[in-house]
Amino acid sequence: MRVLLIKTSSMGDVIHSLPAITDAARAIPGLRLDWVVEEGFADLAGRHPAVERVLPCALRRWRRHPWRARRSGEWATFKNALREREYDAVIDAQGLIKSAFITRLARGPKFGLDKASAREPWSALALDRPLPVPRDGHAVTRVRQLFAAALGYTAPDSAPDYGLRRTRAPRPLAGPGAELVFCHGTTWPTKHYPEAYWRALAERAAGAGQRVWLPWGNDTERARAERIAQGLAGVEVLPRLSLSTLTDRMLAWDGFVAVDTGLAHLAAAAGLPGVALYGPTDPRLTGVWGPRARSLAAEFPCAPCVQEKCTYQGNLGQGVNPPCFSSLKPHRVWQALMEVTADGAADRVPATGGGR
Numbered sequence: 001m002r003v004l005l006i007k008t009s010s011m012g013d014v015i016h017s018l019p020a021i022t023d024a025a026r027a028i029p030g031l032r033l034d035w036v037v038e039e040g041f042a043d044l045a046g047r048h049p050a051v052e053r054v055l056p057c058a059l060r061r062w063r064r065h066p067w068r069a070r071r072s073g074e075w076a077t078f079k080n081a082l083r084e085r086e087y088d089a090v091i092d093a094q095g096l097i098k099s100a101f102i103t104r105l106a107r108g109p110k111f112g113l114d115k116a117s118a119r120e121p122w123s124a125l126a127l128d129r130p131l132p133v134p135r136d137g138h139a140v141t142r143v144r145q146l147f148a149a150a151l152g153y154t155a156p157d158s159a160p161d162y163g164l165r166r167t168r169a170p171r172p173l174a175g176p177g178a179e180l181v182f183c184h185g186t187t188w189p190t191k192h193y194p195e196a197y198w199r200a201l202a203e204r205a206a207g208a209g210q211r212v213w214l215p216w217g218n219d220t221e222r223a224r225a226e227r228i229a230q231g232l233a234g235v236e237v238l239p240r241l242s243l244s245t246l247t248d249r250m251l252a253w254d255g256f257v258a259v260d261t262g263l264a265h266l267a268a269a270a271g272l273p274g275v276a277l278y279g280p281t282d283p284r285l286t287g288v289w290g291p292r293a294r295s296l297a298a299e300f301p302c303a304p305c306v307q308e309k310c311t312y313q314g315n316l317g318q319g320v321n322p323p324c325f326s327s328l329k330p331h332r333v334w335q336a337l338m339e340v341t342a343d344g345a346a347d348r349v350p351a352t353g354g355g356r
Contacts, residue, residue: 011262019160100126176209183258268293
């Protein structure tokens with residue numbers, strides 16, 4: 001059976017799709033799967049052993065410069081590759097107008113989210129078989145359910161397997177020598193864990209004899225990483241890394257602390273024990289889900305607000321910005337990190353409060 005998956009971005013969405021591919025490969029012997037994905041995530045998509053061919057696209061770039069995409073031949077090359085094969089099933093796992101556009105170009109019966117399930121209901125018009133998938137489930141579960149319904153098997157209720165293979169198990173975090181990654185960069189201002197809290201966590205790790213790595217993706221993040229690391233032995237700012245190189249490093253590190261960002265999902269998928277910190281966003285729908293990953297949700301009157309700008313006017317959390325993270329102080333985060341290591345497994349999607 002030959003299947004085409006259309007799930008182009010973002011990093012978290014791409015990672016959330018990996019367990020569904022594992023399920024399908026186990027349920028359907030001889031499954032061959034191609035994947036349309038944004039060019040920046042092509043390496044990540046191709047790491048799954050069941051993915052035969054990755055079709056990189058550049059929708060973000062092409063939409064900014066449509067005539068350049070045509071003149072360069074990039075669009076024609078992509079379209080020809082997309083239509084080269086006839087598929088037994090084309091699965092739009094994104095449910096957006098942009099993914100529907102690509103879905104219509106592909107050859108084969110088209111499956112995806114129906115109008116009540118998709119983020120953009122009009123995307124269902126591109127489908128031959130729109131399928132209902134409950135919207136209140138975790139993103140990983142929703143893609144697994146969609147694949148099962150489209151390909152005709154029962155969705156397993158086992159822990160998700162992302163298909164990313166480590167060469168060794170993570171070292172215990174309770175003793176010295178472990179290597180941690182602190183994923184401090186994110187998009188919304190309200191999703192940023194306070195810098196002073198990051199510094200306190202780095203001091204705890206350094207004091208425990210652990211090594212901390214700080215990745216960054218832009219100048220602002222690099223400057224913050226340098227401030228967090230300043231004067232602390234064993235706390236180091238990474239050079240700018242490609243996603244491929246960073247993925248390799250993730251598969252070798254021993255633990256993580258992260259905000260709500262794609263790198264948090266990558267760390268969890270790589271099998272790292274760790275915690276992801278959620279203030280304005282809801283981990284019940286998009287929290288980290290891995291063998292030993294845990295989501296910590298702020299306990300605050302307005303959380304989760306799902307807002308890019310904080311509008312809280314109360315008196316709690318004074319001096320902390322965003323104030324909801326005052327319920328996730330560094331000592332609590334560090335305790336949770338040690339607990340998740342001791343637990344040995346966290347196969348559910350926990351959304352635990354942080355306490356004060």
